[in-house]
Amino acid sequence: xISELTRGERRLALAVLTAVAILGLALAVAGRGDIxxxxxxxxxxxxxxxxxxxxxxxxxxxxGEERFAQYYDTPTKAGVVLAMIWAVIGMxxxxxxxxLLVYPEMTFDAAWASFGRLRPVHTSGVIFGFGxxxxxxTSFHVLQRxxxxxxPDQFSPWFVLIGYNLFCLLAAxxxxxxxxxxxxxxxPEWYADLWLVVVWVVYFSIYLRTLMRRQEPHIYVAxxxxxxxxxxxxxxxxxxxxxxxxxxxxxxxxxAFAGVQDAMTQWWYGHNAVAFFLTAGFLGxxxxxxxxxxxxxxxSYRMGILGFWGITFMYMWAGSHHLHYTALxxxxxxxxxxxxxxxxxxxxxxxxxALLTLNGAWDKVRDDATLRxxxxxxxxxxxxxxxxxxxSIRAVNSLSHYTDWTVGHVHAGxxxxxxxxxFGSIYAVVPWIWKQPSMYSNKLVEAHFWLSLAGTLxxxxxxxxxxxxxGLMWRTYSEGGTxxxxxxxxxxxxxxxxxxxxxxxxxFAVGAVIGLYNVWMTIRQASAERAEAPDAPVVPxxxxxxxxGE
Amino acid sequence: MxxxxxxxxxxxxxxxxxxxxxxxxxxxxxxAPLFTIHETVEEAPDMRLYTPLEVAGRNIYIREGCYAxxxxxxxxxxxxxxxxxxxxxxxxSKYDHPMLWGSKRTGPDLARVGGKYSDAWHVAHLINPRxxxxxxxxxxxxxxxxxxxxxxxxxxxxxxxxxxxxxxTDEMIANAAADAxxxxxxxxxxxxxxxxxxxxxxxxxxxxxxxxxxxxxxALVAYLQVLGRLTDAPYxxxxxxEGAKP
Numbered sequence: 001x002i003s004e005l006t007r008g009e010r011r012l013a014l015a016v017l018t019a020v021a022i023l024g025l026a027l028a029v030a031g032r033g034d035i036x037x038x039x040x041x042x043x044x045x046x047x048x049x050x051x052x053x054x055x056x057x058x059x060x061x062x063x064g065e066e067r068f069a070q071y072y073d074t075p076t077k078a079g080v081v082l083a084m085i086w087a088v089i090g091m092x093x094x095x096x097x098x099x100l101l102v103y104p105e106m107t108f109d110a111a112w113a114s115f116g117r118l119r120p121v122h123t124s125g126v127i128f129g130f131g132x133x134x135x136x137x138t139s140f141h142v143l144q145r146x147x148x149x150x151x152p153d154q155f156s157p158w159f160v161l162i163g164y165n166l167f168c169l170l171a172a173x174x175x176x177x178x179x180x181x182x183x184x185x186x187x188p189e190w191y192a193d194l195w196l197v198v199v200w201v202v203y204f205s206i207y208l209r210t211l212m213r214r215q216e217p218h219i220y221v222a223x224x225x226x227x228x229x230x231x232x233x234x235x236x237x238x239x240x241x242x243x244x245x246x247x248x249x250x251x252x253x254x255x256a257f258a259g260v261q262d263a264m265t266q267w268w269y270g271h272n273a274v275a276f277f278l279t280a281g282f283l284g285x286x287x288x289x290x291x292x293x294x295x296x297x298x299x300s301y302r303m304g305i306l307g308f309w310g311i312t313f314m315y316m317w318a319g320s321h322h323l324h325y326t327a328l329x330x331x332x333x334x335x336x337x338x339x340x341x342x343x344x345x346x347x348x349x350x351x352x353x354a355l356l357t358l359n360g361a362w363d364k365v366r367d368d369a370t371l372r373x374x375x376x377x378x379x380x381x382x383x384x385x386x387x388x389x390x391x392s393i394r395a396v397n398s399l400s401h402y403t404d405w406t407v408g409h410v411h412a413g414x415x416x417x418x419x420x421x422x423f424g425s426i427y428a429v430v431p432w433i434w435k436q437p438s439m440y441s442n443k444l445v446e447a448h449f450w451l452s453l454a455g456t457l458x459x460x461x462x463x464x465x466x467x468x469x470x471g472l473m474w475r476t477y478s479e480g481g482t483x484x485x486x487x488x489x490x491x492x493x494x495x496x497x498x499x500x501x502x503x504x505x506x507x508f509a510v511g512a513v514i515g516l517y518n519v520w521m522t523i524r525q526a527s528a529e530r531a532e533a534p535d536a537p538v539v540p541x542x543x544x545x546x547x548x549g550e
Numbered sequence: 551m552x553x554x555x556x557x558x559x560x561x562x563x564x565x566x567x568x569x570x571x572x573x574x575x576x577x578x579x580x581x582a583p584l585f586t587i588h589e590t591v592e593e594a595p596d597m598r599l600y601t602p603l604e605v606a607g608r609n610i611y612i613r614e615g616c617y618a619x620x621x622x623x624x625x626x627x628x629x630x631x632x633x634x635x636x637x638x639x640x641x642x643s644k645y646d647h648p649m650l651w652g653s654k655r656t657g658p659d660l661a662r663v664g665g666k667y668s669d670a671w672h673v674a675h676l677i678n679p680r681x682x683x684x685x686x687x688x689x690x691x692x693x694x695x696x697x698x699x700x701x702x703x704x705x706x707x708x709x710x711x712x713x714x715x716x717x718x719t720d721e722m723i724a725n726a727a728a729d730a731x732x733x734x735x736x737x738x739x740x741x742x743x744x745x746x747x748x749x750x751x752x753x754x755x756x757x758x759x760x761x762x763x764x765x766x767x768x769a770l771v772a773y774l775q776v777l778g779r780l781t782d783a784p785y786x787x788x789x790x791x792e793g794a795k796p
Contacts, residue, residue, distance in 0.1 A: 101687050102687075104680070114614065115615065115619065116614045116615020116689070180613060182617055208562060224565065227566065231566065231573070235577075246707050247703070256647070257648065258644055258646050258716075259646050260584060260591060260640040260643070260644075265581055272577075302552055312569060318576075319577075319580070325630075326625055326651065339576070401625075402652075487633070
């Protein structure tokens with residue numbers, strides 16, 4: 001990996017790592033007596049380990065000019081592996097906390113092992129660890145192909161990937177230590193948030209610099225979505241995390257917003273993290289890998305445009321549907337509901353465009369589990385966007401809010417859509433970039449597919465049942481006009497569904513382990529081959545072929 | 551229209567600007583007015599501030615992720631109000647940086663749990679919920695009763711909150727650590743200052759049942775006991791509108 005960096009880039013890497021190590025040291029010193037010191041130490045240690053790594057390869061020969069004839073895919077390779085590792089961690093922890101709701105004693109009186117600390121490890125692990133790494137990895141891959149341009153340099157993609165994973169590590173370890181802002185999906189504290197801003201600026205600059213050098217006159221639709229993902233997540237992240245640390249020697253900060261304004265800002269963030277992290281980015285993935293794998297052009301250019309701008313405009317209004325019947329002024333609730341209902345149009349435009357793209361390739365969907373992953377993902381995307389619009393209606397929300405129905409809805413989207421489109425894309429991209437005819441085992445891809453489908457269905461049905469039962473029990477009145485059930489009654493009624501959910505989630509997590517194994521074995525197979533026959537430099541065939549949809 | 555888009559697609563900077571503009575409108579239209587429209591947050595002149603001990607307890611509540619299972623937002627629905635009490639007003643969380651309204655009720659809403667149970671009940675419940683509620687699936691927090699509360703940085707906590715708009719006085723900031731001790735040690739010389747600074751309605755008790763120690767349990771129980779008790783406004787509001795809105 002270091003041999004791919006030019007001498008100048010190696011020096012730059014050392015300079016940046018030195019700066020990061022010093023920053024880590026400064027945090028550790030300023031934060032002595034506070035848990036911040038642990039994170040300062042962690043930052044410093046990570047930087048020092050990487051410095052050794054760079055130094056060990058420092059005198060390797062420089063990469064030759066022939067690299068400009070090739071795309072730069074090593075960061076994508078690393079990102080794919082990291083995504084799969086985070087998938088196993090995030091989903092594993094998720095299933096563990098699901099079991100905690102069945103066997104609450106399993107915290108063994110350890111602070112770090114309690115539900116409240118582990119749950120954000122699960123959510124951040126899957127959203128940021130798994131989803132984020134997959135987005136970064138695939139975006140580099142797609143960006144180069146659809147622009148017919150190589151990434152601008154060799155250093156910045158690594159900075160983004162490694163820097164981003166440092167953020168994920170700070171987040172996950174922080175929760176276990178008790179460092180959190182409590183804002184859902186924005187839990188990391190001020191210093192981690194600042195670091196992510198730096199990483200994100202570099203990420204965006206890679207995108208822009210590559211697009212500037214593109215050989216294709218048009219920017220392909222997948223890139224619109226990836227760009228919206230990068231830009232809007234930056235806006236959301238910066239605004240929602242505005243906070244005042246109690247001192248530079250403490251991990252703790254106080255949000256700039258309070259009460260009702262904070263609630264609106266948080267759910268504007270929270271809902272658009274769903275929109276621009278978990279939807280836009282993955283639609284970018286879908287718009288490239290699905291047509292590629294199916295060997296069909298995107299069905300409609302116009303549907304692509306309408307879907308994209310509809311999503312970009314409307315989602316940002318929808319966040320207040322998380323706050324129906326609360327102390328948030330009613331006009332904001334009504335606006336949020338209106339836009340949420342209208343959102344079904346651009347969402348279904350995107351889903352329909354993808355499914356119609358598959359027209360004429362249904363035999364491939366039947367035979368190819370990778371394509372089937374993507375097809376099913378689109379179906380779940382359509383279902384969960386419909387469900388989302390439905391749940392945003394005030395009357396429905398009065399039943400569903402605060403219940404497991406919400407959890408089921410999120411997982412219909414997160415498992416059914418986000419994870420499946422990612423697994424499909426990863427199974428498509430891994431053989432391409434490792435130059436293999438196919439994955440190590442197609443049978444294992446098939447097994448993973450069925451485990452995922454079964455797991456998602458069990459999960460979602462369990463949560464529908466428990467959520468609706470819960471909601472109904474809370475609002476049922478007895479003949480005498482008093483509430484019929486105590487809270488504990490509803491809690492007891494949940495138990496069988498919590499067991500079912502944990503089993504469904506377990507299926508899904510086992511699938512991810514199989515996926516990681518399969519990716520790993522494909523890589524081993526590739527490196528065994530390379531050991532036998534050294535790779536001749538080739539201009540990727542894909543670069544010359546026109547992209548899908550054009 | 552599609553013709554214009556064809557041009558836009560050829561211009562990276564233009565596309566970036568278009569995304570920023572189109573996506574910014576919604577949030578701006580919904581969030582900015584909340585800061586400027588006066589009626590968004592009701593008046594409640596009797597609204598008290600969290601004491602330093604309650605601030606510390608709130609931070610433990612955040613640290614342990616209690617918000618993942620508990621909401622603090624009673625909706626204007628009849629069954630919510632009958633189960634948990636008068637619906638929550640915006641003013642009640644106006645000093646909450648950040649708010650803890652929550653999104654999921656794996657456990658019951660806590661917005662009005664203050665005063666509902668005795669301190670001893672809370673301590674027993676937090677040590678092992680199943681000792682008091684056999685069906686409970688809430689985790690136990692036994693170590694809170696053993697862990698001494700960190701008070702040396704409480705002044706910084708109040709000062710930071712003042713920066714974001716909570717009206718703590720210089721005196722409150724200067725005495726934060728002493729007030730934390732005083733509130734949990736009613737017999738100590740520090741106790742009098744707490745009510746002088748934070749009002750007579752402030753609870754001054756050995757919350758964890760150990761009058762000689764200041765633990766994290768003291769702080770968390772002090773916080774739970776003040777939930778819904780910072781102002782009388784919601785109780786008056788309900789009386790005047792006769793129950794909840796439909």
